[in-house]
Amino acid sequence: MASRSPLITVMTRAAIKASRGLKRDFGEVENLQVSRKGPADFVSTADLKADKTLREELGNARPEYGFLTEEGAEVKGTDEHGRRWIVDPLDGTTNFLHGLPHFAVSIALEERGELVAAVVYDPIKDEMFTAEKGAGAFLNDRRIRVSGRSALNSALIGTGAPFLGHGDRPIFLKEVDAITASTAGIRRMGSAALDLAYVAAGRFDGFWERELSPWDIAAGVLLVRESGGQVTTIKGTAFKLDGDSILAANLELHPSLVKALRAARDS
Ligand code: 2AM
Ligand code: CA
Numbered sequence: 237m238a239s240r241s242p243l244i245t246v247m248t249r250a251a252i253k254a255s256r257g258l259k260r261d262f263g264e265v266e267n268l269q270v271s272r273k274g275p276a277d278f279v280s281t282a283d284l285k286a287d288k289t290l291r292e293e294l295g296n297a298r299p300e301y302g303f304l305t306e307e308g309a310e311v312k313g314t315d316e317h318g319r320r321w322i323v324d325p326l327d328g329t330t331n332f333l334h335g336l337p338h339f340a341v342s343i344a345l346e347e348r349g350e351l352v353a354a355v356v357y358d359p360i361k362d363e364m365f366t367a368e369k370g371a372g373a374f375l376n377d378r379r380i381r382v383s384g385r386s387a388l389n390s391a392l393i394g395t396g397a398p399f400l401g402h403g404d405r406p407i408f409l410k411e412v413d414a415i416t417a418s419t420a421g422i423r424r425m426g427s428a429a430l431d432l433a434y435v436a437a438g439r440f441d442g443f444w445e446r447e448l449s450p451w452d453i454a455a456g457v458l459l460v461r462e463s464g465g466q467v468t469t470i471k472g473t474a475f476k477l478d479g480d481s482i483l484a485a486n487l488e489l490h491p492s493l494v495k496a497l498r499a500a501r502d503s
């Protein structure tokens with residue numbers, strides 16, 4: 237068992253506090269007010285309450301840090317050390333609103349453009365994923381590692397779909413067809429933060445998706461790196477938080493996934 241650093245303690249406390257409200261609201265989804273931000277992008281009063289709690293908790297603990305949150309856009313930029321929280325108060329809103337118990341709070345800390353600390357918390361399963369740069373990744377304070385699976389045909393791969401009308405949708409459907417045929421299967425769980433946490437914990441062997449936002453993946457990316465995995469774009473090039481795609485996998489499988497996805501697009 238690892239003990240939590242003061243920074244991770246601040247982050248896990250904030251995640252747990254925001255989750256109390258989420259768990260309460262999850263039991264009474266019919267009472268929430270829901271509005272639509274885009275074609276398939278919903279926001280509810282539960283998202284907004286969790287966002288407020290996180291801003292209060294993290295802001296009280298580290299008043300100088302900046303904030304980038306899904307529901308609040310950019311607040312304060314960064315402090316003089318380039319530090320900001322990157323927060324998704326509720327990742328998996330569609331699951332949440334349908335009573336599907338698979339969603340998470342995601343908190344990352346960025347310092348001068350580098351991800352340095354991460355927390356992804358699934359309040360329903362009470363699973364707390366944490367990582368600090370250079371110090372490894374943990375699930376409920378036990379060390380986690382990416383899977384050791386190296387054969388593509390036995391790999392389980394997570395993904396998410398670009399939304400209707402998105403230009404990359406036909407290409408994505410080709411990729412799904414090819415990856416379904418060449419692996420043990422695909423899962424489309426609906427929370428990118430948990431998808432990445434599952435790669436870090438070795439539950440998924442890989443994950444790819446397009447058009448995600450920094451708050452969906454910032455914490456998950458550090459979890460994967462700190463558990464020994466690799467994160468790039470779908471093409472295998474250097475990953476950028478504000479880029480347009482992500483591919484995460486263990487080191488053995490990563491090159492085969494880049495190849496399989498490329499072959500699918502070229503087919
Ligand atoms: P959210 O629940 O915080 O909105 C599902 O594959 C992932 O995509 C989730 O992490 C979800 O985050 C995100 N997502 C949901 N709607 C989206 C949209 N319209 N565009 C881009 N990402 C979206
Ligand atoms: Ca959203």
Ligand code: CA
Binds near residue numbers: 306324326327451452
């Ligand atoms: Ca999200």
Ligand code: CA
Binds near residue numbers: 324326328
């Ligand atoms: Ca969200």
